[in-house]
Amino acid sequence: MKEQRRSILKKIFTSAAGVVGLGVVANAKSDAAPEKEVFNVVKDDQDVPLFSGSTKFGNLVFVAGKGAHFDGDITAHTLHVLDELEKELVKAGSSMKKVLKVSVFLHDLNDYKAMNEAYKGKFGDKPPVRTTVAVYGGVPGDSLVEMDCIAYI
Amino acid sequence: MKEQRRSILKKIFTSAAGVVGLGVVANAKSDAAPEKEVFNVVKDDQDVPLFSGSTKFGNLVFVAGKGAHFDGDITAHTLHVLDELEKELVKAGSSMKKVLKVSVFLHDLNDYKAMNEAYKGKFGDKPPVRTTVAVYGGVPGDSLVEMDCIAYI
Amino acid sequence: MKEQRRSILKKIFTSAAGVVGLGVVANAKSDAAPEKEVFNVVKDDQDVPLFSGSTKFGNLVFVAGKGAHFDGDITAHTLHVLDELEKELVKAGSSMKKVLKVSVFLHDLNDYKAMNEAYKGKFGDKPPVRTTVAVYGGVPGDSLVEMDCIAYI
Numbered sequence: 267m268k269e270q271r272r273s274i275l276k277k278i279f280t281s282a283a284g285v286v287g288l289g290v291v292a293n294a295k296s297d298a299a300p301e302k303e304v305f306n307v308v309k310d311d312q313d314v315p316l317f318s319g320s321t322k323f324g325n326l327v328f329v330a331g332k333g334a335h336f337d338g339d340i341t342a343h344t345l346h347v348l349d350e351l352e353k354e355l356v357k358a359g360s361s362m363k364k365v366l367k368v369s370v371f372l373h374d375l376n377d378y379k380a381m382n383e384a385y386k387g388k389f390g391d392k393p394p395v396r397t398t399v400a401v402y403g404g405v406p407g408d409s410l411v412e413m414d415c416i417a418y419i
Numbered sequence: 420m421k422e423q424r425r426s427i428l429k430k431i432f433t434s435a436a437g438v439v440g441l442g443v444v445a446n447a448k449s450d451a452a453p454e455k456e457v458f459n460v461v462k463d464d465q466d467v468p469l470f471s472g473s474t475k476f477g478n479l480v481f482v483a484g485k486g487a488h489f490d491g492d493i494t495a496h497t498l499h500v501l502d503e504l505e506k507e508l509v510k511a512g513s514s515m516k517k518v519l520k521v522s523v524f525l526h527d528l529n530d531y532k533a534m535n536e537a538y539k540g541k542f543g544d545k546p547p548v549r550t551t552v553a554v555y556g557g558v559p560g561d562s563l564v565e566m567d568c569i570a571y572i
Numbered sequence: 573m574k575e576q577r578r579s580i581l582k583k584i585f586t587s588a589a590g591v592v593g594l595g596v597v598a599n600a601k602s603d604a605a606p607e608k609e610v611f612n613v614v615k616d617d618q619d620v621p622l623f624s625g626s627t628k629f630g631n632l633v634f635v636a637g638k639g640a641h642f643d644g645d646i647t648a649h650t651l652h653v654l655d656e657l658e659k660e661l662v663k664a665g666s667s668m669k670k671v672l673k674v675s676v677f678l679h680d681l682n683d684y685k686a687m688n689e690a691y692k693g694k695f696g697d698k699p700p701v702r703t704t705v706a707v708y709g710g711v712p713g714d715s716l717v718e719m720d721c722i723a724y725i
Contacts, residue, residue: 300478302519302571304545314540317549321519323571324478325606325630328520331550366608366627367634367722371552378712387620392610396623397637397720399677400710404553406531414550416520418608418629453631455672455724457698467693470702474672476724477631481673484703524705557706559684567703569673 300324305357320354327364327417329354331371333409340377343410344384351415360417363390367416368397373409375400381411453477458510473507480517480570482507484524486562493530496563497537504568513570516543521550524565528553534564606630611663626660633670633723635660637677639715646683649716650690657721666723669696673722674703679715681706687717 306319321328332350334343352362405412459472474481485503487496505515558565612625626635638656640649658668678687711718
């Protein structure tokens with residue numbers, strides 16, 4: 267059943283990934299009320315905006331949920347997802363040390379300990395808060411873990 | 420099993436919906452430290468506050484998780500939920516274009532693609548970040564999808 | 573099956589709990605760009621920072637996901653989790669009345685109504701927004717409910 271689920275997910279995600287595009291949109295105006303900036307906008311095949319890789323408003327940065335869409339164990343997937351978060355953070359002018367809050371969605375709660383091993387220490391001496399739950403087949407794209415975060419610049 | 424789950428959920432939610440009331444509470448003071456404002460407070464049948472439809476603090480707006488509590492497919496439910504989010508945003512002085520972050524909880528990950536089709540383009544050219552997972556029976560009130568968001572004014 | 577899952581979770585969490593340490597780190601500088609403050613840092617047995625109990629940035633406070641790791645029903649677990657949130661809020665200089673957003677992850681959606689009964693009224697007359705889903709075995713540490721929050725000071 268779990269295998270079947272994951273196969274279905276892989277199909278869905280592959281399909282979705284096929285319509286992904288990248289773009290950078292917009293800059294905040296400094297002479298007026300603050301506006302959001304967005305980075306790495308994902309669009310569908312008709313160029314319709316779907317979501318952004320990150321959004322910035324004032325000195326806050328919001329990063330999209332990231333997964334690992336390749337064959338690998340929880341360690342590899344966790345490290346990849348953290349790397350994806352870091353890329354977005356740097357692009358938006360933030361860093362891993364400036365993360366305030368992380369949400370972690372595991373495919374399987376049995377991966378909790380191994381996720382922790384790969385996760386610890388990655389955000390410096392003043393780590394963000396974290397909320398972790400498992401969703402048993404609910405992470406898109408066959409990823410063993412999905413994470414998003416809120417940070418500052 | 421899934422059907423059974425959804426029947427139970429429908430019962431729970433119907434029960435909960437029976438005790439819902441609406442109200443608008445509070446305004447921020449402009450001459451002191453910022454205070455939160457809240458909109459569309461949901462109370463129980465003894466008038467005890469449960470949660471708000473949105474909260475506003477400074478120029479940030481937080482919108483409660485919204486579901487679709489009627490018979491319908493993922494397209495209808497997604498469109499309804501987005502409409503509910505928009506109502507809250509407008510009431511709080513924000514808009515779909517000012518959303519920074521969306522969280523999406525699907526009932527079934529197989530609805531991912533159809534959710535995307537209904538979702539895309541609804542937040543303008545600079546879309547919010549998004550995190551999507553499925554919770555397989557975990558969305559209250561028999562809804563196929565629940566979404567919340569963080570925005571600005 | 574559910575029982576089996578919960579037994580596994582208990583083992584995982586007990587193991588994780590064994591490496592938990594507490595610490596308070598850092599103060600914001602008032603004469604420069606705002607920095608985050610963190611409280612109740614959880615570290616592993618080699619003193620590597622894992623996550624914080626709360627983070628503070630400007631006048632925003634982020635509290636980590638809290639669970640109830642003892643035998644008890646949803647009422648006891650909900651009250652405990654709310655109490656844990658309150659402790660973090662007070663430590664960071666905030667309070668239950670200053671919470672803007674709560675995320676609730678139930679072990680079982682059948683606990684929705686009883687969770688509400690224990691939850692209502694705990695945040696004052698201007699309650700935070702709330703997003704609730706169930707994750708059926710996905711809450712770490714055998715807790716029937718996990719909650720996090722965003723607040724202000």
